[in-house]
Amino acid sequence: MTIIVSPRSSLIQAVHRKVGRLWLFMAGVIALLVATPILALGWEALHGSGDLWPHLLAFVLPTALAQTLTLLFGVGILVIFIGTGAAWLVTAYDFPGRGMLEWALLLPLAVPTYIIAYAYLDILHPIGAFQGVIRAVLGYSSPREFRLPDIRSMTGCIILLGFVLYPYVYITTRAMFLTQAANLVEAARTLGTRRSGIFWRVALPLxxxxxxxxxxxALMEALNDIGASEFLGVKTLTVSVYTTWITRSDLPGAAQIALAMLFLVIALIVIERRARRRQRYSLTVQRSRSFAPRKLGRFMGSSALFFGLIPVLIGFVAPASYLAIEAWKRFHVAGLSGQLVSEARNTIIMSAIxxxxxxxxxxxxxxxxxxxxxxxxAVCYRLSAIGYAAPGTVIAIGILIPVAALDRFIDRSVIEWFGFSTGLLLIGSGAALIYAYTVRFLAISAGGAETGFSRIPISFDQAARSLGRNATGTFRNVHLPLSKTALAAAGLLVFVDCMKELPATLLLRPLNFETLATHLYGEAARGSYEEASIAALAIVLIGTLPVIILARVGRQKS
Incomplete structure (x- = not known):
């Protein structure tokens, strides 16, 4: 049998291969851009002055590392307890208000860590209204006679971060509980397991x-935090990087501490992978039935709702209510300042770009x-996601090194050729900050796009190719329209994360350039909490958008 290939079909196949190679080349360039800050960080750390390490090992790293590990251990225990307990509560039991509680438990995701610290520093102030009410009830008249323990402590930082980061455990664990089949529970009951033991012996191991x-x-978010830790007096590695670079102008020292943080992140990922490498579970989908919640009586149902609402009240309702009250007071007295409008515009423009x-x-x-x-x-896809695992300070220091060198090269070249100076062109224009946002959050868009593309059958690609469409035409006419919902959701998540991001913005923003997050950080550092309440409230309100979408998706899944 003789197969005749026309010159036209051979030309079309060659064009298809060429376009495919072009997409692959662009993916390689993007992966290299993401990996550059990490490589530059290692290079700068290796070429720093040798006398830095004795100082770091003697005065900086022991305290910072000890406090960082203590913070991560405490936050890890607390988010496991709150997130797993809340997930089991709304999955295994049916009670009045359960539907509302399912999505309300996601609301603390809308509150950045630095905002919850900012809010509670004022709420729990010794001369504030909250402690004043407690003293009045107990019969005391002065903070000298009675006051609550200071929130500025390691314990306070662990509690606040735990109550705002537990939704990460709640989301993943609840999804696992929902997929557990009822026949597993029934098998455990027939083998003599009590109803109270189902959680410990069946659900929890799975x-x-x-x-x-x-x-x-949750731990990576805690490690990335800079505002809450600094406000609450906890000197973590992230705070040490910031103070070493900004206060001491010591870039090699900051790079070396950032490299130590990167090793800590890698260790967390390795521990997490090793902890579940032998845990493989499968369910018989054809015969499985969904997990049926147990209906509670009036008293037990009310108690379940009460305990389920505690994380929501502490992690969202209390700080959001405080911000709303303070923002209204500020707006009623002074209105909306032009500076705040300018900062909101800066935030929206940079986040949109x-x-x-x-x-x-x-x-x-x-x-x-x-x-x-x-x-x-596959390597390009993996490299594009490494930025999301690295804290913002690590990314910022890694970007600052090559971008500053490129700025100096451009400035010298323009002076030599044209006789005038460009100054810090990339850093001063905000391009370095856009670069940092891109490296930090590229994993979100890549994952969203991959999820959208995976739902499109490969036969669609083959049909488009048979009709003469090349790879780019297939993407434009097939993949883009069919995956626009997933891309829009990813874009919303990226926008909100860029708007809330603080560590990289603090380090890489141009001079005299403020966003809502940096304005809030500056006002809280000066102790003028009421001045930043409007900015904090705006961040929280915009942060609720992806939470609403996530709650709707979760309800559809369940």
Whole structure:
């Protein structure tokens, strides 16, 4: 049998291969851009002055590392307890208000860590209204006679971060509980397991992988925090990086501490992977039935709702109510200042530009992996996600090194060729900050794009190719319209994360350039809490948008 290939069909196949290679090349360039800050960080740390390490080892790293590990251990225990308990409560039991509680437990995700510290520092102030009411009830008249323990402590930091980061464990664990089949529970009951033992002997062991994933995400957020730790007097590695660079102008020292943080992040990821490497569970989908919650009586149902609402009240309702009251007072007295409007505009513009760049890069990496599956595209996809695991201070220091060198090169070249200075072109224009946002949040858009593309059958690609569409045409006419919902959700998450991001913004923002997050940080550092209440409330309100979407998706899944 003779197969005749026309010159036209051979030309079309060559064009398809060429376009596929172009997407793969662009994915490689993006992966290199993401990996550059990490490589630059290691280079700067290795070429720093040798006398820094004795000072760091003697005065900086022991305290910072001890406080960081203590904070991570305490937050990890607290988020496991709150997140797993809340997930089991709304999954295993049916009571009045359960539907509302399911999505309300997600609300603390809308409150950044530095905002909850900012709010509670004023709420629990010794001369504040809260402690004043307690003293009045107990019959005391002065803070000297009675006052609550100071929130500025390691214990206070662990409690506040735990109550705002537990939703990471709640989301993953509840999803695991919902997929557990009822026949497993019935089998355990027939083998003599009490109803109270179902959680400890069946549900919890099966949910350990999901708990490990949620805890690792919560700990990375705690490690990335700079505002809450500094406000509450906890000197973590992140705070040490910031103070070493900003206060002492010691870039090599900051790079070396940031490298130590990166090793800590890698250790957390390795521990999380090793903790669940032998845990593989599968369910017989054809015969499984969904987990049926047990209906509670009036008293037990009211008690379950009360205890379920405690994390919501502490992690969202109390700080959001405080911010709303203070923002109204500030607006009623002084109105909306022009400075705040300018900062809101800066925040929206920078976040929108970064979101567009991040979405474009994420789509490129994910589509290249679909077009040309193989080791190279897989490596590019993995590299594009490493920025999300690294704290913002690590990314900022890593970006500052090559971008500052490039700024100096451009300035020298322009002076030599044209006779005038460009100054800090990339840092001064905000391009370095956009770069930091891109590296930090590229994993969100790449994951969202990959999720959207995975729902499109490969036969659609083949049909489009048979009709003469090349890889780019197939993407434009097939993949983009069918995955626009997933891309829009990823874009919203990226926008909100860029708007809330504090560590990288503090380090890389241009001179005299403030966002809502940096304005809040500056006012809280000066102790003028009421001045920043409007900015904090705006951040929280915008942060509720992805929480609402997540709650709707969770309800549809359940």
């Amino acid at each position: 949910a350990r992988p999901a708990i490990a994933v949620g805890v690792s995400l 970064a979101t567009a760049v991040v979405l474009a890069f994420g789509v490129t990496v994910a589509y290249a992996a679909r077009l040309r599956p193989g080791w190279f595209s």
